[in-house]
Amino acid sequence: MNISIIGTGYVGLVSGVGLAEKGHQVICVDTDPEKVRSINEGVPPIFEKGLAPLLEDLVEDGRLVATTDTVSAVKDTDVTFICVGTPSKPDGSIDTSFLKGASNDVADGLDAKGRYHMVVVKSTVVPGTTEDITRSALERKGFRAGEDFGLGMNPEFLREGVALNDFRYPDRIVIGGLDDKSKKILSTLYENFDVPLVVTDIKTAEMIKYASNALLATKISFANEVSRMCEKIGIDVYDVMDGVGSDHRVKRDFLNAGVGFGGSCFPKDLKALIYFSRAQGIEPRILDSVVRVNEQQPIHTVNVLEDMMGRLTGKKVAILGLAFKADTDDVRESRAIPMVKELRRRGARVVGYDPQAADNFAEVVDNFEPVESVEEALTGADGCILQTDWDEFKGLVEDDFMVMADPVVLDGRRVLNPDDLPRIKYRAIGR
Numbered sequence: 527m528n529i530s531i532i533g534t535g536y537v538g539l540v541s542g543v544g545l546a547e548k549g550h551q552v553i554c555v556d557t558d559p560e561k562v563r564s565i566n567e568g569v570p571p572i573f574e575k576g577l578a579p580l581l582e583d584l585v586e587d588g589r590l591v592a593t594t595d596t597v598s599a600v601k602d603t604d605v606t607f608i609c610v611g612t613p614s615k616p617d618g619s620i621d622t623s624f625l626k627g628a629s630n631d632v633a634d635g636l637d638a639k640g641r642y643h644m645v646v647v648k649s650t651v652v653p654g655t656t657e658d659i660t661r662s663a664l665e666r667k668g669f670r671a672g673e674d675f676g677l678g679m680n681p682e683f684l685r686e687g688v689a690l691n692d693f694r695y696p697d698r699i700v701i702g703g704l705d706d707k708s709k710k711i712l713s714t715l716y717e718n719f720d721v722p723l724v725v726t727d728i729k730t731a732e733m734i735k736y737a738s739n740a741l742l743a744t745k746i747s748f749a750n751e752v753s754r755m756c757e758k759i760g761i762d763v764y765d766v767m768d769g770v771g772s773d774h775r776v777k778r779d780f781l782n783a784g785v786g787f788g789g790s791c792f793p794k795d796l797k798a799l800i801y802f803s804r805a806q807g808i809e810p811r812i813l814d815s816v817v818r819v820n821e822q823q824p825i826h827t828v829n830v831l832e833d834m835m836g837r838l839t840g841k842k843v844a845i846l847g848l849a850f851k852a853d854t855d856d857v858r859e860s861r862a863i864p865m866v867k868e869l870r871r872r873g874a875r876v877v878g879y880d881p882q883a884a885d886n887f888a889e890v891v892d893n894f895e896p897v898e899s900v901e902e903a904l905t906g907a908d909g910c911i912l913q914t915d916w917d918e919f920k921g922l923v924e925d926d927f928m929v930m931a932d933p934v935v936l937d938g939r940r941v942l943n944p945d946d947l948p949r950i951k952y953r954a955i956g957r
């Protein structure tokens with residue numbers, strides 16, 4: 527099929543590349559001419575493992591092009607995916623202004639095309655939004671839903687760092703459609719993916735995305751709450767969750783206790799679902815608690831470190847890992863941010879190192895100058911928190927920590943094996 531993708535952020539670009547790889551012809555659209563130029567040169571404007579060589583090949587083969595011109599992209603294609611951001615507003619609800627803009631642009635494209643077009647929202651939006659915003663924008667221009675255009679909602683479940691793989695081999699593809707024709711077009715588009723299709727209505731598809739992320743975040747906060755009990759009674763939450771997770775009804779994934787969850791999705795999507803729930807008159811007790819446990823977890827981490835080190839005033843603390851998780855330079859909602867604030871509030875001097883995310887972190891935390899290496903961070907430090915599960919940290923050995931003034935190490939991500947660290951004062955969250 528000929529597909530246009532509006533928005534070349536993370537979701538749009540990975541989806542565009544993934545669909546082009548599967549044999550579709552893709553036009554990526556973005557308002558930023560710099561991004562468009564970069565994509566047309568085969569260089570992704572974002573960092574994601576494996577994306578660069580694939581994009582280069584697809585651009586070279588003419589299977590993916592980028593443009594700033596939405597109208598001609600829509601006119602020249604059969605299906606348009608809207609993949610623009612829906613950031614949080616201060617009250618937690620989603621800001622749909624980019625979606626509104628994109629939907630109006632698609633309406634202009636439909637005008638120019640003059641025949642049936644399939645419009646799909648991939649952006650994460652609360653139930654009702656695809657119809658309230660995208661359908662309305664097209665109808666305001668005089669197009670009839672089902673007659674002049676098809677409408678779909680097709681949420682993404684891409685994890686940063688492994689997004690291409692998640693696109694190629696998803697557990698399922700969720701397709702919400704306005705009518706049978708819309709569902710049929712989207713099912714055909716995904717027919718050479720060998721995975722189950724969940725075909726449903728638009729609102730259900732919108733809710734599946736939020737409910738999925740909320741449940742995964744709930745698993746993490748649940749594991750973190752249990753981990754605090756385990757710390758008190760001297761057992762290991764990882765052993766507990768191995769036992770819990772071997773029940774096929776539960777599954778072991780996303781039960782790893784640690785410093786809490788961050789990133790661009792879980793915190794934002796929880797806030798949006800909480801707002802949505804209240805707007806329906808339903809008190810979101812579970813979701814509220816999931817957020818509260820997650821906000822306490824970095825503070826709890828600092829409490830454990832203080833318990834190991836004594837008063838933090840005047841001490842040097844090294845944070846290893848500033849990204850919200852490994853294999854990304856993304857620091858959005860990274861647990862290192864509240865951790866640095868809390869350590870400083872208690873009078874500690876904080877240094878930090880990250881193999882990819884240092885510059886981004888320095889932009890969001892005032893007066894923070896990341897250092898260039900693990901060694902520089904640890905030298906003379908009185909304590910250390912392992913905040914991100916980078917492979918580089920998994921390879922650290924006891925001698926690496928002996929440059930510290932006092933080798934006190936708190937493992938927030940289970941990257942080290944204490945059996946190999948007899949001279950280190952080691953503790954891990956949940957153990």
Ligand code: UDX
Binds near residue numbers: 684
């Ligand atoms: C997530 C969802 O997984 C994805 O489906 C959605 O579309 C976007 O949001 P992402 O934010 O890239 O993806 O990262 P993910 O790997 O899910 O981790 C999210 C956070 O939870 C990270 O901070 C991670 O460190 C943390 N986490 C994850 C835990 O603390 N424990 C776990 O067991 C799993």
